[in-house]
Amino acid sequence: MKSLFCLLLVCILVASAAAVADLHWYPATATWYGSPEGDGSDGGACGYGSLVDVKPFRARVGAVSPVLFKGGEGCGACYKVKCLDNSICSRRAVTVIITDECPGGYCSNGRTHFDLSGAAFGRMAVAGGHGLLRNRGEISVIYRRTPCKYPGKNVAFRVNEGSTNFWLSLLVEFEDGDGDVGSMQVRQANSNQWLEMTHIWGANWCIIAGPLQGPFSVKLTTLSTGKTLSARDVIPRNWTPKATYTSRLKFFA
Structure with a gap:
């Protein structure tokens, strides 16, 4: 009985982790805002304030369309975002923390869209291509949920x-x-x-x-x-x- 309970507990934990650490990538689009190497907005629609100006948030923040913002309940969620244009983008994904909402423009009409800080957007480029990637404006990306990690920080x-x-x-x-x-x-x-x-x-x-x-x-x-x-x-x-x-x-x- 104890072994069965332990097995069920492991299955529950694995299923729970999989719901966040989604291994499937989904299509979306992305833009950037603020200064080219900037950290993004000061908390924006989530209310984090100046917290986004310092590590571990710094340069990892992003705004999302209402589909992912979820009326504010999506605040604090973490995503991996990867550019699809192999001519200018590296193979690595950038990890961003949702701190803001972009309700109009590219983010309207039910679209799944990321409006990233200039620094986060540029990190998807190949070496030396940060400026060229930012000049593209809107780009196609893929994304997935990933667990948030704050080393040395407690809730x-x-x-x-x-x-x-x-x-x-x-x-x-x-x-x-x-x-x-x-x-x-x-x-x-x-x-x-x-x-x-x-x-x-x-x-x-x-x-x-x-x-x-x-x-x-x-x-x-x-x-x-x-x-x-x-x-x-x-x-x-x-x-x-x-x-x-x-x-x-x-x-x-």
């Missing part, structure tokens, strides 16, 4: 500006693995009840209740595979808006 929760004891808003940072968030809950001090948070925009979630009393435990479930993280008392009793609190936990299935 963190930023308390958004304007949060009070009656309106608490959180943003997730450095989410390894799936990268995206499908639901989030908080639990107050001395309580066994998890309170459901509401997705408001981008990667931001909130709860209207109160008065809310910290410390708060946070539980989130990823959109892609349903993996769950429960961080106990990660936000202290004396929390402050605009502060970021780091958990000591990793994701588990």
